[in-house]
Amino acid sequence: MKLNQLKLNIEKIPFKKSLSFVPLINRLKGEREQGGIKGAQAANMLEIVEKCPALSNASFNVKDVKKYEEEIHLLMSNFFTPSQYETSMGVAATPFDDENFYFTPAYSAIIKDDTKELELVEQQNQINCYKTFTMLVYAYWLIFKKLYGFEMTMDYLFLNRLTDKLNGLVRYYKLEFDQTCVDISYAGKLPDITHDQIYQMINDPLNMDFWLETLPLDNFTFSGFLTFRYVDITQVEVISSLKSQLLEKSAIINRGNFKSLEESIRSLLGLPNLNLGIIALSVNNEEVENRSGFWHGFLNSDQYKCKDYKDTIYEEAARSGTPVLINDLSDKKSLAPIEKALLNKGIKNISIIPLHIDDQLVGIMELGSTKAYDINFTKLRIIKDIIPVFSIALQRTSEELTNRIEAIIKEECTAIHPSVEWRFQKAAAQLLIKRDAGIAAHMEEIVFSGVYPLYGAIDVRHSSVIRNKTIQDDLIEQLELAAKVLKEAVKVNEMPIYDQLIYKLNFFINSIKEGLSSGDEVNVLNFIRHDIESLFSHFIGNNEGLQKAIKEYNSNIDSELNIVYKRRKDFEDSLGMINDCVTSYLEKEEEKAQLMFPHYFEKYRTDGVEYNAYVGGSITENRTFDRIYLKNLRLWQLIISVELARKTEQLKSSLPISLDTASLILVHSQSLAIRFRQDEKKFDVDGAYNIRYEIVKKRIDKAKIKETNERLTQPGKLAIIFSQESDRNEYNRYIEYLIAKDYFESEIEHLVLEDLQGVYGLQAIRVQIKNGKESQDALSIAKEINKLGMPDSVN
Structure with missing residues (x-):
């Protein structure tokens, strides 16, 4: 109401x-007349009333x-x-x-x-x-x-x-x-x-x-x-109130609302020393979601991870699906670190209650008291009917929170690689807490330190030269088609201006044949559109030969670009097919590689495909990093580089223009830091020292072997660039192993590179990729090595 x-x-x-008191006196008189025990009691009362006439007024x-x-x-x-x-x-x-x-x-x-x-x-x-x-x-x-x-x-x-x-x-x-x-x-x-x-x-x-x-x-x-x-209707009223509270938005994560829930549970059970805790579980990520500011568990997940809850009363409740009650935690033998932490917080009596939705564990409710034996099974029976409501509220709040965090990530960071999504969720959650508190805040900077980079590229050989050649061919064809139209026009009506235009067209043809300079393409196309094509409407209605030449010209022009776009299209289509092949294979194999150890990965198209990977302890939230994982990924990178080279070689025969590819790997032996840059919505290496790594990446594709004019990268070969002797030794072991696996020919080239602008002392290993049927896939080889624990032949 x-x-x-x-x-x-x-x-x-x-x-x-x-x-x-008259109505009562009249009732007593009636009972006296009925007799019996009740009548006798009424008679005694009426005797007292008769002695006090004022009562009968x-x-x-x-x-x-x-x-x-x-x-x-x-x-x-x-x-x-x-x-x-x-x-x-x-x-x-x-x-x-x-x-x-x-x-x-x-x-x-x-x-x-x-x-x-x-x-x-x-x-x-x-x-x-x-x-x-x-x-x-x-x-x-x-x-x-x-x-x-x-x-x-x-x-x-x-x-x-x-x-x-x-x-x-x-x-x-x-x-x-x-x-x-x-x-x-x-x-x-x-x-x-x-x-x-x-x-x-x-x-x-x-x-x-x-x-x-x-x-x-x-x-x-x-x-x-x-x-x-x-x-007393406390139980009915409080349970009804709790259900209403739990239906409210953010009932569980809002601190004020949560305190109200806790007070209601205390009143319902009549336990002033009672504490309430709620933990949302995300078992698939091996994570206990209990971030301070949102979920209000007894212990903070910043200190305790999912693995810490194993062999505890929490795991017992989760596995059994029923509440676990400990009357006095201090009497329990062999306390796990989690249970010791509870005791240190003053929790002696505790009940762990699993929360389920459709038989799926979604969270844990904690009831704890500073007084031993405070909570008993009769108290748990009282709250039995509201446990499902807590489960529903927890699931709904989790979904709402996830949606809000994802909205912040999209707003602040665009798309995020799954391996680092946890870190962005954490930052977004903290930002959400501040915004909900009315604090004008920005998303914290996200930096992953102590990570090892892996860089690789598969580049289309001489792509710039081939692109220029296709532009030349298309321009020359368009100029020759235009000249043909004008020559037919001269036959119909010999005018000096036509001769002058033909002269200009021939001038452009000869100039382009000698080489394409900056601005040539624009100048030629502007001349054709303004000085040649503008005449076509003037030629309409003249002889058949002229109309045929105009028709031939128009039929060779791309309807959307309004230029001859044949060789360039063949080149772009060929380049696109190579890039599609490379990216498709990379995506498939990289997804498998995440199973070895989670790592950040990004790729981008140029005239070919380049990719970066970063692996290290800071990238993951719940796993311990060891250099064995770096070695495993380096070996994996070698394998996929070979497979990519083989796939692009097999693709050559079906390309409109036959293109060669060359493969390159850059080795960086020191760990570095990467920072997410809000303005560019991407990761970059962080710090002045680490910038050198980015400079090297940008300049090595044109690297040449010292005292020669030979490019390091060659079709059919894999080039591995490094600067430390330890890197040479490590990769020699990998290559020896892969030679035995029929990935490479037996000859290994050890090369010194010419100095690049601002980059000195680079060396390289180059090996010939062995053709033939595709070998065992990269993940299978990596798993095989992982099982062996990196044997001496590889380690």
Whole structure:
């Protein structure tokens, strides 16, 4: 019920009321006449009443209650048994009056205790209105029942909250009232009102003004008294409240909402020392998601990973699918580090409750107390019905949180490689926490330090020369086709301007045959469009030979580019087929290589394909790095370089233009750091020293062997560039192994390279790739080596 919709213009109850014991006395007289034990008890009470005539007055003065305290107490035993009087909270009052004239010791003790607060659950500014509304509803309910014979089902309207200010525990009570000792009278003739009218009133409960107009209460008098008993409904109310709280957005991750959940659980179980924890699980990533600021587990996942929970009470609960209860953690033998940490936080009594959705473990609920034996199986039974609601709330919140984090990553970082996605999620989560707290923040810088780079390239040999040659051929063909049109035009109408244009076309043809200079292509195409093609409309309608030449010209022009685009298209198609072949194979093999050890990988197209890989401990969240993984990836890189060279060689025969490829690997022996640059949305090496690595990468593709004019990279060969003697020794061992596996010919070239601009002292190993059928795939070889633990022949 929304009280802000309540229509109520009165401030005071519009009927008369008085305290009277007459209705009870009349009831006792009837019971005395019936005889039996109940009749005898009624007779004894009536004897006492007869000795106190004031009790039989139609209107009893409330001020005299103290004077007749013992007699009234005896009369009230009809409503509160001795047991109820001692243990329950109960009161008696004039009908619809705030002043209680009788109350049990339990109620009196609470009212006098400054550490306890008993109040209506309604908002303070609505209490008076709600009280008046409730009293009117009860009054009409009695009138309908006693004077009009209409039964209306009534549930409790008043809900009271009792708060213990010392420990924060809350209990909820509904009021059960006894109205048997209330008489109702009407001054004058009782108004006629039908059941249909009563139904109309009931169907419009918030419009109390309508009720008062339909059946005014001014001439009604209520005499007697009402008794009320406070019935504890904490369990029902708190469970209902918990379900509502858990349906709210961010109910579990918002710290304020979570504290409210914890307080509700404490009140429900009556345990002031209770602590609540929630952990979301992501078992597939071998991760316990318990980031501070979101999930509120007892322990922080920054210190404890998924593996730390093995052989603990957490794993026991997860495997069994049922709650695990430890009465006193300090008595448990062989405590795991996780369990010791709980004890150090003061948690002695703990229950670990698995949370499931469709039999899938999604999280863990922790109930812990600083007091041993505080939580027992009866307490767990109380919360049994709300465990599924916690599971649903956890799953929904996890999905919402994931969506928000992914949105931040897309906003701040675009697409992210899966191997480092965890780090971006962590940074995005921290940014989300700050933004939710109203802090103007930017995403933290993401740096992976101590990583080892692997760089490789498969380049199309002489691609620039071939591209220029195709441009020359296309331009010359277009110029010759244009000249042919003009020569036909001269036959029709010999004009000096045509001769001059033909001369210019021949000049361009001879110039391009000698070589294509910067700007030549633009100049030629501008001349053709403005000076040649503009004449074609002038030639329309002339002789057949001229029209045929124009048609031939147009048929050789690309409709979209408006140029002759034949050899260039063949070249671009050939280059695209090579790149597609390379990237497809790289993607497939790199996905498998992630199984060896997670690493960052990126590739990009040039006239060929280049790729970078970075491997190291900082790239992964839950795995320990060892140089064996670097060696394994280096060997894997050699293998895929050979396979790529073989695939592109096999592809040559089906290309529009036969293109050769050359393979290159750069070895960098020292670890470095990579930083994600927000402005460019990509990773770059970090630090002045590490920049040298990037400079080397950009310049080695044109490297030549010292004291020769020979390019290092050659079709059918793999070149490995390095600067340290240790790198030479390592790669010699790999190559010896791969020669034995039929990847390379037996000859190994050891070369010194000419100095490049700003780059000195580079050396290289070059080996001839062995043709033939494809060998065992890269992952199989790498797994084989991994099982052997890098034998001496390779290590």
